[in-house]
Amino acid sequence: MKICVIVKRVPDTEANIKIRTDKPDRIDESEISFIINPYDEFAVEEALKIADEKDGETTVITVGSKESEAVLRHALAMGIENAVHVTDNEESDPFRTAFLLGKVINDKGFDLILCGKAAIDDDTAGVGSMLAENLGLAQVLVVTKVEIAGDGKKVVCHRDIEGGTMVVEAPLPAVISCQKGLNEPRLPTIIDIKRANKKALETFDSKSYLEGFSGPRVKIGKFTSPPPRPVGKVLKGDSGTAAKELAKLLREEAKVI
Amino acid sequence: MEFSLTSDQEMIIKTARDFAQKKLKPVAAHCDETGNINKGNLKELGRLGFFSMVVPEEEGGAGMDYVTYAHCMIEFSKACASTAVILSVHNSLCLDIMRHFANDTHKKKYLDDMLTGKKIAAFSLTEPNAGSDATEISLNAKLDGDHYILNGTKCFVTNGDLADIYFVFGTVNKELGSKGTVCFLVEKGTPGFSIGKHEKKMGLKASPTTELIFENAKVPVANLIGEEGRGIKIALSILEGGRIGIAAQAIGIAEAAYEAAKSYSKERVQFKKPLCANQAIAFKLADMLTRIEAAKYLTYRAAWVKDQGKKPTLEASMAKLFASETAQFVTYEAVQIHGGYGYIVEYPVERYFRDARVTTIYEGTSEIQRIVISNNLLKN
Numbered sequence: 001m002k003i004c005v006i007v008k009r010v011p012d013t014e015a016n017i018k019i020r021t022d023k024p025d026r027i028d029e030s031e032i033s034f035i036i037n038p039y040d041e042f043a044v045e046e047a048l049k050i051a052d053e054k055d056g057e058t059t060v061i062t063v064g065s066k067e068s069e070a071v072l073r074h075a076l077a078m079g080i081e082n083a084v085h086v087t088d089n090e091e092s093d094p095f096r097t098a099f100l101l102g103k104v105i106n107d108k109g110f111d112l113i114l115c116g117k118a119a120i121d122d123d124t125a126g127v128g129s130m131l132a133e134n135l136g137l138a139q140v141l142v143v144t145k146v147e148i149a150g151d152g153k154k155v156v157c158h159r160d161i162e163g164g165t166m167v168v169e170a171p172l173p174a175v176i177s178c179q180k181g182l183n184e185p186r187l188p189t190i191i192d193i194k195r196a197n198k199k200a201l202e203t204f205d206s207k208s209y210l211e212g213f214s215g216p217r218v219k220i221g222k223f224t225s226p227p228p229r230p231v232g233k234v235l236k237g238d239s240g241t242a243a244k245e246l247a248k249l250l251r252e253e254a255k256v257i
Numbered sequence: 258m259e260f261s262l263t264s265d266q267e268m269i270i271k272t273a274r275d276f277a278q279k280k281l282k283p284v285a286a287h288c289d290e291t292g293n294i295n296k297g298n299l300k301e302l303g304r305l306g307f308f309s310m311v312v313p314e315e316e317g318g319a320g321m322d323y324v325t326y327a328h329c330m331i332e333f334s335k336a337c338a339s340t341a342v343i344l345s346v347h348n349s350l351c352l353d354i355m356r357h358f359a360n361d362t363h364k365k366k367y368l369d370d371m372l373t374g375k376k377i378a379a380f381s382l383t384e385p386n387a388g389s390d391a392t393e394i395s396l397n398a399k400l401d402g403d404h405y406i407l408n409g410t411k412c413f414v415t416n417g418d419l420a421d422i423y424f425v426f427g428t429v430n431k432e433l434g435s436k437g438t439v440c441f442l443v444e445k446g447t448p449g450f451s452i453g454k455h456e457k458k459m460g461l462k463a464s465p466t467t468e469l470i471f472e473n474a475k476v477p478v479a480n481l482i483g484e485e486g487r488g489i490k491i492a493l494s495i496l497e498g499g500r501i502g503i504a505a506q507a508i509g510i511a512e513a514a515y516e517a518a519k520s521y522s523k524e525r526v527q528f529k530k531p532l533c534a535n536q537a538i539a540f541k542l543a544d545m546l547t548r549i550e551a552a553k554y555l556t557y558r559a560a561w562v563k564d565q566g567k568k569p570t571l572e573a574s575m576a577k578l579f580a581s582e583t584a585q586f587v588t589y590e591a592v593q594i595h596g597g598y599g600y601i602v603e604y605p606v607e608r609y610f611r612d613a614r615v616t617t618i619y620e621g622t623s624e625i626q627r628i629v630i631s632n633n634l635l636k637n
């Protein structure tokens with residue numbers, strides 16, 4: 001069984017995001033650190049688990065700048081066998097990324113393609129679906145359980161829905177996007193980190209795959225920072241009075257009840 | 258000295274940080290309160306390679322350099338200083354003895370389990386009457402056929418009952434002074450060897466500190482490390498690595514206290530403005546961070562000298578002295594910035610303040626570090 005995982009380099013969840021003063025459609029990357037998209041880490045872990053059970057071969061792919069190599073190394077350290085880097089310095093755009101991935105993946109014969117449910121930076125949640133469309137494959141999105149069934153011919157996934165679980169079957173190959181709760185990603189051991197950093201990567205320039213690309217469908221206009229969070233309110237008095245006041249504020253001010 | 262990190266180093270340090278923040282930090286207050294270390298976390302640290310950090314890969318370890326080691330110890334200490342001291346004693350004291358003084362038979366028998374953390378090690382030099390002056394140790398070892406018979410009491414042993422392997426220092430004849438000293442590898446379960454009192458402490462409450470009691474304990478001659486007469490030499494020769502570990506521990510505690518104080522000072526409003534809007538508070542934060550950074554570079558420098566294969570006697574003592582004193586200053590001011598809340602257990606700075614205190618005491622007090630430094634600078 002050949003399994004592919006798609007990963008993206010994103011700003012650390014702890015990072016204090018600032019917008020560039022010269023270009024309001026870009027964030028200032030100078031002082032922040034980057035990580036593998038946390039949802040992609042669930043995808044990597046799931047790939048490793050499935051490969052372990054089904055004796056599969058795993059490959060990780062990213063589209064992005066030179067620096068994106070770090071997230072491939074992270075996936076390799078976790079245990080993925082092969083890594084492919086499509087170097088691309090354009091502004092991240094899901095349509096472009098899915099196009100490039102479609103071209104790279106097209107003839108590789110993967111049985112299963114896993115990705116995160118969304119990248120935590122732009123949160124477009126677009127690449128997985130678009131890639132499935134580009135490749136003409138089934139897609140099951142935002143899943144919390146993955147099971148390979150029918151002699152490796154199909155996949156059974158769980159999706160959390162309001163008040164219950166939806167069980168979805170799809171024929172393989174398919175694209176699956178991973179949600180929190182699917183698994184607990186392993187930390188790489190020190191030895192595995194060192195091995196991963198010595199491994200050779202397959203690197204392609206995005207230029208060689210852009211033939212037929214019609215250009216991005218959307219363009220980021222600009223970013224604006226959220227308004228500063230107002231200071232919280234502390235209600236005084238005994239619990240009876242405070243509870244009454246709280247109910248009043250929730251109804252009249254916050255308008256949530 | 259190299260300031261930038263390789264990608265190996267960066268990724269290893271990130272793993273330490275992730276583990277510390279996700280696994281150690283959430284349980285640190287509970288471990289402190291109950292006085293129990295989380296054994297599941299120790300096991301996982303073993304799997305990741307943190308019980309064999311500075312042992313070369315060829316010898317079965319994780320093959321880390323001391324600079325990375327210092328960075329990782331800072332990350333662990335920031336989350337849980339008790340876990341950090343367990344690692345520090347095991348890695349930089351016990352494994353160093355194992356590598357440099359144990360023979361092949363010892364290594365074959367014990368090393369693998371030590372490297373995975375399956376067997377944790379303890380280092381036992383201090384006695385009730387031999388603290389700063391370790392040459393006064395009097396645990397008696399008497400040769401009897403193919404065994405040594407050990408009698409006496411050791412105290413303040415980190416990893417006390419947690420360990421399976423103990424490096425114990427004694428003497429075959431106290432009159433010979435350091436020339437009579439010996440070092441043994443003692444296994445838990447050795448007849449006549451037992452764990453004594455569990456000390457109740459000011460801080461590091463989740464790290465067990467116990468007495469070790471030897472009543473005609475029978476230790477095989479084969480478990481003598483080095484030769485008779487080399488005990489104190491062995492103990493003294495591994496001090497630098499230990500001091501780098503404790504310097505890093507102190508820095509981690511200080512950094513956690515600084516960060517807590519910084520965010521508190523931005524949130525807490527008095528006189529209609531956040532605390533940090535007062536220069537008196539902002540300047541405290543400036544001093545705290547400056548000293549932490551200075552402590553870091555002294556420590557990285559000591560680690561780097563050790564990585565060059567040199568003996569960082571002076572560097573490690575200066576790092577340990579400055580970092581541990583910095584931890585006193587920073588945790589003190591962090592409590593001050595928290596006001597009354599800093600004195601309440603619910604706020605972690607209360608624990609940081611207690612945990613920091615021991616760093617100027619163990620592995621050579623600040624006074625002893627100053628003796629080492631001044632002896633060194635007056636040498637020529």
Ligand SMILES: Cc1cc2nc3c(=O)[nH]c(=O)nc-3n(C[C@H](O)[C@H](O)[C@H](O)COP(=O)(O)OP(=O)(O)OC[C@H]3O[C@@H](n4cnc5c(N)ncnc54)[C@H](O)[C@@H]3O)c2cc1C
Nearest residue numbers: 380381382383388389413414415466618619620621622624
């Ligand atoms: C939590 C904890 C864990 C420990 N873990 C271990 C362990 O794992 N293994 C181990 O072997 N030991 C351990 N120790 C012991 C520790 O290393 C000793 O406590 C330390 O070396 C100091 O010895 P002492 O307590 O006997 O103090 P003393 O030596 O009695 O010193 C008392 C004071 O006098 C000062 N002083 C002493 N001599 C001089 C001098 N010549 N000039 C100026 N001032 C001087 C000291 O600096 C100190 O301020 C631990 C201690 C603690 C508290």
